């Protein structure tokens with residue numbers, strides 16, 4: 448099983464959303480990480496065959512997905528960023544509805560629906576109206592619908608957005624469980640989500656693939672470039688304009704700044720161990736103090 452994204456480009460008027468993006472994916476969980484507007488949703492829609500690229504192709508096991516058509520849709524599961532649900536539907540009715548859209552046979556879908564509701568922890572709620580579910584429950588329902596056809600390729604666009612910390616942990620564990628043996632791509636701009644569940648990271652910025660590899664390698668690349676320094680509280684904001692500051696903590700003794708810099712920024716700065724968040728800021732060039 449291999450998904451090849453081959454030199455994909457997509458432009459909207461004068462905006463290049465994706466620029467010659469290429470990567471080859473084997474089964475595993477891939478965290479598609481990048482700032483807002485980096486091109487994540489555009490790329491995922493192209494991978495799902497919903498948006499046509501201006502150039503380049505997607506191949507599944509060596510065949511272009513546009514030639515595979517229905518055959519490709521059968522092995523694809525997709526949770527869009529704003530997945531449309533019907534508030535007055537019950538959980539069960541919604542799952543039945545999606546199963547019928549996917550053309551699944553009745554007996555198979557009956558069994559599959561109860562199996563999936565169990566996996567996502569909604570087995571007690573088949574009769575609940577979707578409008579009565581919490582954000583986390585709704586996202587779990589979104590995952591369940593994307594899994595109805597036992598997909599080999601699972602695409603999840605910002606699945607943890609709007610979840611509280613407890614729901615986020617549950618959701619991450621759920622994704623780890625269901626993604627085994629599949630090619631799962633999960634987009635987010637929340638760094639901690641990918642550090643827990645992704646095997647590899649696809650870091651995208653301005654529509655281009657900036658980095659592809661594991662979390663460890665990404666953080667190793669910024670070793671010796673992350674510094675901690677205590678400065679006077681009044682100086683902190685000025686320093687954040689001049690340097691990439693990944694964290695600022697004001698205390699009565701002064702502000703403790705975490706600075707990403709190729710060179711030691713101040714005499715008294717100490718080199719510290721980088722986190723994935725530091726590496727992300729280093730690669731995307733975003734200044735923490737301005738966020």
Ligand SMILES: Nc1ncnc2c1ncn2[C@@H]1O[C@H](COP(=O)(O)OP(=O)(O)OP(=O)(O)O)[C@@H](O)[C@H]1O
Nearest residue numbers: 459462464481482483484485486487488489490636
């Ligand atoms: N239908 C469209 N028409 C015009 N421009 C678009 C369209 N869809 C996306 N864009 C632009 O293309 C760029 C990439 O957008 P995209 O939604 O793919 O990014 P993203 O990384 O998913 O962002 P976010 O995290 O905010 O969802 C953005 O500048 C966006 O404004």
